[in-house]
Amino acid sequence: xxxxxxxxxxxxxxxxxxxxxxxxxxxxxxxxxxxxxxxxxxxxxxxxxxxxxxxxxxxxxxxxxxxxxxxxxxxxxxxxxxxxxxxxxxxxxxxxxxxxxxxxxxxxxxxxxxxxxxxxxxxxxxxxxxxxxxxxxxxxxxxxxxxxxxxxxxxxxxxxxxxxxxxxxxxxxxxxxxxxxxxxxxxxxxxxxxxxxxxxxxxxxxxxxxxxxxxxxxxxxxxxxxxxxxxxxxxxxxxxxxxxxxx
Amino acid sequence: xxxxxxxxxxxxxxxxxxxxxxxxxxxxxxxxxxxxxxxxxxxxxxxxxxxxxxxxxxxxxxxxxxxxxxxxxxxxxxxxxxxxxxxxxxxxxxxxxxxxxxxxxxxxxxxxxxxxxxxxxxxxxxxxxxxxxxxxxxxxxxxxxxxxxxxxxxxxxxxxxxxxxxxxxxxxxxxxxxxxxxxxxxxxxxxxxxxxxxxxxxxxxxxxxxxxxxxxxxxxxxxxxxxxxxxxxxxxxxxxxxxxxxxxxxxxxxxxxxxxxxxxxxx
Numbered sequence: 001x002x003x004x005x006x007x008x009x010x011x012x013x014x015x016x017x018x019x020x021x022x023x024x025x026x027x028x029x030x031x032x033x034x035x036x037x038x039x040x041x042x043x044x045x046x047x048x049x050x051x052x053x054x055x056x057x058x059x060x061x062x063x064x065x066x067x068x069x070x071x072x073x074x075x076x077x078x079x080x081x082x083x084x085x086x087x088x089x090x091x092x093x094x095x096x097x098x099x100x101x102x103x104x105x106x107x108x109x110x111x112x113x114x115x116x117x118x119x120x121x122x123x124x125x126x127x128x129x130x131x132x133x134x135x136x137x138x139x140x141x142x143x144x145x146x147x148x149x150x151x152x153x154x155x156x157x158x159x160x161x162x163x164x165x166x167x168x169x170x171x172x173x174x175x176x177x178x179x180x181x182x183x184x185x186x187x188x189x190x191x192x193x194x195x196x197x198x199x200x201x202x203x204x205x206x207x208x209x210x211x212x213x214x215x216x217x218x219x220x221x222x223x224x225x226x227x228x229x230x231x232x233x234x235x236x237x238x239x240x241x242x243x244x245x246x247x
Numbered sequence: 248x249x250x251x252x253x254x255x256x257x258x259x260x261x262x263x264x265x266x267x268x269x270x271x272x273x274x275x276x277x278x279x280x281x282x283x284x285x286x287x288x289x290x291x292x293x294x295x296x297x298x299x300x301x302x303x304x305x306x307x308x309x310x311x312x313x314x315x316x317x318x319x320x321x322x323x324x325x326x327x328x329x330x331x332x333x334x335x336x337x338x339x340x341x342x343x344x345x346x347x348x349x350x351x352x353x354x355x356x357x358x359x360x361x362x363x364x365x366x367x368x369x370x371x372x373x374x375x376x377x378x379x380x381x382x383x384x385x386x387x388x389x390x391x392x393x394x395x396x397x398x399x400x401x402x403x404x405x406x407x408x409x410x411x412x413x414x415x416x417x418x419x420x421x422x423x424x425x426x427x428x429x430x431x432x433x434x435x436x437x438x439x440x441x442x443x444x445x446x447x448x449x450x451x452x453x454x455x456x457x458x459x460x461x462x463x464x465x466x467x468x469x470x471x472x473x474x475x476x477x478x479x480x481x482x483x484x485x486x487x488x489x490x491x492x493x494x495x496x497x498x499x500x501x502x503x504x505x506x507x508x509x510x511x512x513x514x
């Protein structure tokens with residue numbers, strides 16, 4: 001089953017073509033990474049998948065719905081997290097979760113917040129203002145907000161950016177466990193190749209607004225004759241040692 | 248599938264702002280502070296003019312009533328714009344935009360919060376005027392409700408237009424929330440009849456709802472006449488401007504989706 005179907009997707013900002021005729025499918029229940037250097041078009045693509053940005057051309061179907069025309073049918077079933085988008089700083093963690101819980105129409109909200117507080121170990125700072133938390137604590141709060149509605153689709157922009165290795169490892173482990181338990185689809189944009197190797201079934205590599213390669217991390221590593229995804233990424237970024245028959 | 252209009256989501260957005268107000272007494276104090284100071288200053292001015300102006304002497308408190316009603320419009324505008332600016336300051340717009348909250352529900356919550364902020368801001372000043380100057384704006388009776396509503400709706404329309412500009416031009420435009428409404432003040436006839444204005448400016452003044460409201464208030468206070476024609480024209484103009492304000496805001500929201508501004512807007 002397909003969770004996301006993208007066809008001939010393009011986005012231009014004036015003369016700049018940020019995403020250029022991109023097509024791909026993302027299988028339901030998979031974890032897929034969008035990789036690429038700065039300016040490759042990852043965040044633009046992610047924004048279009050979320051319906052935050054209107055495409056210049058092409059179509060996007062998310063969980064069976066046209067994302068341009070019927071995004072409000074899908075939004076209650078997906079969620080999103082990014083280190084570059086905050087929750088209101090002056091509200092406590094509990095207040096933020098309460099507000100978003102009501103926005104998403106979460107049934108049994110108090111119990112759901114208690115459950116997430118327990119799972120994500122928010123207890124020590126649940127009543128502290130969100131703006132006064134450490135980066136690791138903020139990430140866990142953002143995660144709690146992203147999981148409030150038990151989303152079928154999670155879109156994550158650099159989920160472990162600016163986290164220490166221990167917290168980053170904990171976050172990755174949590175996402176893997178969430179996917180196993182719920183069968184949710186996860187799409188992430190990341191610069192962390194270790195993370196991608198560990199978490200993802202499928203990788204879409206973007207460069208200059210196009211998808212230049214795709215496959216599982218293992219298949220890409222094998223095809224490029226490299227030892228790690230980081231080496232594959234550098235080969236693509238620097239136009240080195242292209243495989244003869246890319247997928 | 249999410250409902251087309253959800254009072255629950257509107258309530259959630261109001262709750263978000265009420266949490267902030269509940270947790271910050273300086274904010275509550277600040278909201279009531281300026282209207283009270285304004286009223287005190289105009290109260291003394293009224294007392295002075297009462298002995299030196301036959302016009303003011305005819306109706307004690309006319310200037311206090313006018314300043315309180317002007318504050319309703321000012322607070323109405325600020326209440327809308329501040330609710331929106333809060334989202335920009337906290338870089339929360341991205342999360343809201345991917346939630347099931349619809350743009351017009353966001354607008355509805357901004358209007359609700361404006362009503363609450365206006366009551367918190369203006370009511371203490373109105374009550375304070377009673378012991379200080381023996382003037383009760385509530386003596387206007389039921390028409391006061393109509394004046395209040397009309398001026399607040401005018402403030403809402405301007406607040407939505409300001410929010411649209413902030414959405415389009417970024418936080419550099421935020422000072423408009425405080426200053427833009429004052430462009431209307433000379434034409435609104437807050438403290439003087441519209442006939443005082445140069446003849447060529449009067450049609451412009453009559454195109455604005457507050458001119459009808461303040462003229463109506465003076466007719467009620469000086470002549471004891473409720474001018475329903477003025478109220479009706481104020482309401483009709485309010486409906487027009489509010490529709491325009493909402494349309495400009497929603498158009499600006501659509502523009503932000505085209506430009507990709509919703510994800511990275513903020514301080």
